[in-house]
Amino acid sequence: MLLLHGALIVDGSGTQGWSGDLLIDSGRITALGPGLQIDTGVPRRDCSGLVLAPGFIDAHSHDDAALITAPAMMPKLSQGVTTVVTGNCGISLAPLVNPDPPPPMNLLAREQFRYAGFAEWRAAVEAARPAINAVGLVGHTALRLRCMGDLSRPATAAERDTMCELLDEAMRQGAAGLSSGTFYAPAAAADPAELQALARAAARHGGVYAVHLRNEMAEVLDAITEAADCAFEAGLPLIISHHKCAGHAQWGRSLQTLALIERLGERQALGLDVYPYLAGSTVLREDLADGLTPIRLTWSDAHPELTGQWLADIAQRWGCSEAEAVSRLQPGGACYFQMCDADVDRILTHPLAMIGSDGLPHDRFPHPRLWGAFPRVWAHYGRERGLLSLEQAVHKMTGLTARRFGLPDRGQLREGAAADLVLFDAGRFGDRADYGAPCVPAAGLVAVWVNGELALDNGQPLARAGRVLTRPVRPGS
Structure with a gap:
């Protein structure tokens, strides 16, 4: 059991957020509201100034x-x-x-x-x-x-x-x-x-x-x-x-x-x-190398040393068209702007x-x-x-x-829902990954819970509590 106290609760419905508390127990949200009165022995986390979604x-x-x-x-x-x-x-x-x-x-x-x-x-x-x-x-x-x-x-x-x-x-x-x-x-x-x-x-x-x-x-x-x-x-x-x-x-x-x-x-x-x-990203395709679209290589089995480079630069060095360069780089993938x-x-x-x-x-x-x-x-x-x-x-x-x-x-904070939660600083939460350095974690994320288990806390991975979510089988199906 854990009480998340004093967060700006943005519940996923699209309606206005509000300041309040949320209680997790046995993987579920068991209560939420402004100023929940919970036994003092229940562990709590101060979420003041943060968004809980x-x-x-x-x-x-x-x-x-x-x-x-x-x-x-x-x-x-x-x-x-x-x-x-x-x-x-x-x-x-x-x-x-x-x-x-x-x-x-x-x-x-x-x-x-x-x-x-x-x-x-x-x-x-x-x-x-x-x-x-x-x-x-x-x-x-x-x-x-x-x-x-x-x-x-x-x-x-x-x-x-x-x-x-x-x-x-x-x-x-x-x-x-x-x-x-x-x-x-x-x-x-x-x-x-x-x-x-x-x-x-x-x-x-x-x-x-x-x-x-x-x-x-x-x-x-x-x-x-x-x-x-x-x-x-x-x-x-x-x-x-x-x-x-x-x-x-x-x-x-x-x-x-x-x-x-x-x-x-x-x-x-x-x-x-x-x-x-x-930009989108998919496998290398000659038909997408039209000379107008900037293309950046994301992988190539034939030339792994060129990963991350621009197709136009590769083609210029090789003295060929971009479509021909794609053929020589196969199999591979790219970002297409x-x-x-x-x-x-x-x-x-x-x-x-x-x-x-x-x-x-x-x-x-x-x-x-x-x-x-x-x-x-x-x-x-x-x-x-x-x-x-x-x-x-x-x-x-x-x-x-x-x-x-x-x-x-899933997807909404309400009593009885699975406790999949994210806690972040709305003033700082943002992407830091870009096309030059694509594998950089976000800024401003404080904590993540998955099925009620603390999965990430201040950048540190903790519990692995995920599962495959299956559809309920329809009668007769």
């Missing part, structure tokens, strides 16, 4: 393997994240056994593709005792690799049935839904029949459908419509992953994309996630937008969002620029995300 929920992570190989999870814990949603962009460890999967699967640790079922991955995560919680999606690309020999075509009816059986099994074992990434080559040939069949399988279990759109550039409106139609036909909520308008020619089009999303939201449940940066401030501002402050880091924990020189996305939301968009109130920023990182992913006892 729900632990942040990363709506879009690629931490499937990191939870097992680096269970301290410091990139996320050190910025106040207590739950990560894994398996995004069609990329999940399960259900796939493959020693050398193709891009983009290599965004995860390649040697970790050893789990033939969701239950096996879940058991491996829980055996590793991660410091934070996890929610698992099942990736469409992982299913394709498991069930199809030829990825250059749509799945046959028999292959669709096999994929649906695997997804159905994963959902019964606690997966939260389906993700897809038809932007990437292994899934690009999937047709509406294939995607809708899988979406219907997830819908039968009350799951969600998270989509890396087929196109985030010139055809972004068509791609949004395609994803929304699939989810609508299947009858499950849609989450548009890391929404952006990518490439100079698309700058300003968030006015169109958000208007379309709002119209679609009148007929179906949908939301979106966004990271608070102008594709977005503009106005679009990111507009998307991030939209009421439907929740926060996802999209961090890549296995990159040698990662995008700073891996360590800094959540403090940056408040520091840059709230405290510094006044685009969000403290309560709005917290809501986007907690209560809104919990509602989208069906986590009823």
